[in-house]
Amino acid sequence: MVSMNKSSYHSSTRSCQMEVCTVGGYEEVGKNMTAVKVGEDVVIFDAGFHLPSVIELQENEVFQQYTERKLRNAGAIPDDLILDKLGWRNKVKAIVIGHAHLDHIGAIPYISQRYPKATIMASPFTMAVIDSILEDDKMRVHNTKKVVQANSIHKISENMKVEFIHTTHSTIQCYFIALHTKEGIFFYGLDFKFDNYPTMGNPPNYKRMKELSKKGVKVLVADALYSGTEKKPGGEAIAKHLLQEAFSRAEGKNSALFITTFSSHIERLKNIVEFAQKTNRQIIFLGRSLNKYVNSAISVGQCPFANKIKLIKYRRQINSFLAKIERDRGRYLVVCTGHQAEKGSILDRIVKGETPFKFKPGDNLIFSSSVIPVQPNQMLRERLDKKLRNMGVKLQTNVHVHGHGSREDLRDLIELLKPKHVIPAHGSLEQETPFIELASEFGYKFGETSHLSSNGKLLKF
Ligand SMILES: [Zn+2]
Numbered sequence: 424m425v426s427m428n429k430s431s432y433h434s435s436t437r438s439c440q441m442e443v444c445t446v447g448g449y450e451e452v453g454k455n456m457t458a459v460k461v462g463e464d465v466v467i468f469d470a471g472f473h474l475p476s477v478i479e480l481q482e483n484e485v486f487q488q489y490t491e492r493k494l495r496n497a498g499a500i501p502d503d504l505i506l507d508k509l510g511w512r513n514k515v516k517a518i519v520i521g522h523a524h525l526d527h528i529g530a531i532p533y534i535s536q537r538y539p540k541a542t543i544m545a546s547p548f549t550m551a552v553i554d555s556i557l558e559d560d561k562m563r564v565h566n567t568k569k570v571v572q573a574n575s576i577h578k579i580s581e582n583m584k585v586e587f588i589h590t591t592h593s594t595i596q597c598y599f600i601a602l603h604t605k606e607g608i609f610f611y612g613l614d615f616k617f618d619n620y621p622t623m624g625n626p627p628n629y630k631r632m633k634e635l636s637k638k639g640v641k642v643l644v645a646d647a648l649y650s651g652t653e654k655k656p657g658g659e660a661i662a663k664h665l666l667q668e669a670f671s672r673a674e675g676k677n678s679a680l681f682i683t684t685f686s687s688h689i690e691r692l693k694n695i696v697e698f699a700q701k702t703n704r705q706i707i708f709l710g711r712s713l714n715k716y717v718n719s720a721i722s723v724g725q726c727p728f729a730n731k732i733k734l735i736k737y738r739r740q741i742n743s744f745l746a747k748i749e750r751d752r753g754r755y756l757v758v759c760t761g762h763q764a765e766k767g768s769i770l771d772r773i774v775k776g777e778t779p780f781k782f783k784p785g786d787n788l789i790f791s792s793s794v795i796p797v798q799p800n801q802m803l804r805e806r807l808d809k810k811l812r813n814m815g816v817k818l819q820t821n822v823h824v825h826g827h828g829s830r831e832d833l834r835d836l837i838e839l840l841k842p843k844h845v846i847p848a849h850g851s852l853e854q855e856t857p858f859i860e861l862a863s864e865f866g867y868k869f870g871e872t873s874h875l876s877s878n879g880k881l882l883k884f
Pocket residue numbers: 522524592593614
């Protein structure tokens with residue numbers, strides 16, 4: 424790292440080096456973006472929303488009205504103007520995306536026009552979600568888009584190749600991304616949780632990670648969100664077991680049965696549908712974001728439960744279905760949006776009395792989710808839970824395992840890749856610091872081979 428000490432200062436005069444600009448996501452959970460430059464080529468990794476800032480904006484206004492500038496000023500998208508200051512903006516060859524979560528893709532419609540020569544590269548599912556967001560928000564991007572398969576490698580310039588390596592997380596078709604350069608490999612390790620027994624799709628491609636370690640990984644950026652937690656979160660098979668328990672506890676043949684989860688968690692939705700089928704109720708999916716993600720999964724052949732559900736998107740149809748459920752509540756099982764109490768979600772609208780359906784004592788609601796540990800979400804969910812309990816709804820919360828690896832997963836990642844330098848990301852300073860301690864167990868020295876960064880900082884290797 425150059426900026427800190429004299430000896431490394433000399434290395435900045437070398438003709439070529441690997442420069443990493445930690446644009447966003449290094450001080451908070453959200454607005455992930457990292458840019459890497461070697462020679463005259465730059466690659467951007469992810470361009471996401473800072474969701475708490477987006478929620479705050481949405482509380483007051485219609486979201487589609489926002490401009491790039493307004494979002495940037497609100498801290499809702501990465502402050503990528505730093506790339507102009509560095510003189511990198513016209514050198515960006517590709518914007519490569521790891522997975523379909525909004526904190527990784529949300530800013531694409533707003534910032535990609537700044538890099539017209541850059542090709543946007545993502546998995547079939549991730550690209551389908553990006554396209555669906557653009558369509559819903561009536562926006563366009565003019566960049567070339569390239570759908571890339573897991574475990575594929577692509578030349579993006581004379582001196583750079585980019586490789587997408589299958590990993591597991593909490594949505595489908597998640598990739599680690601390796602940038603092959605003449606300075607060595609830059610490895611982008613966001614987001615992941617190693618699940619060796621996934622209930623949909625394959626386990627992570629450990630074999631390729633080991634191969635890359637032999638080729639020489641120079642820098643690893645890692646998902647350090649839970650680097651301070653020893654206990655493994657558990658794989659999706661554990662969540663499946665929790666769901667089975669929750670369904671067995673949901674009582675009342677004539678009571679309503681609702682379940683809410685992350686709309687992007689296709690694997691979880693598959694497991695929910697599996698148990699929902701056993702209730703012999705008709706399975707209804709309600710809400711805009713569920714539609715977005717489930718239809719994206721259908722469009723790329725990744726929705727094994729497509730013909731087992733009825734998917735309803737538009738408000739008028741939703742209301743007429745909720746009226747039917749109100750009249751015959753034992754007949755349906757509803758999967759809906761609103762686990763974070765998002766404004767305009769189905770649960771939000773029901774508790775505000777804006778729908779023909781009202782919860783009654785004895786109705787069941789399962790939260791197959793956890794509250795995202797940021798202030799606005801926590802506050803909104805507390806309020807929602809209180810209202811629901813006052814209505815007499817039987818709540819089962821936290822029927823969930825999260826999708827970020829713990830300290831053990833990070834240990835495995837370092838052992839697999841044996842990177843020369845490590846940088847924790849995807850968290851606040853407090854969340855990233857335990858990763859530095861972990862790295863020291865492997866002999867990494869803080870300030871020399873392990874680096875704590877912050878938004879907008881430039882590191883040179
Ligand atoms: Zn994620």
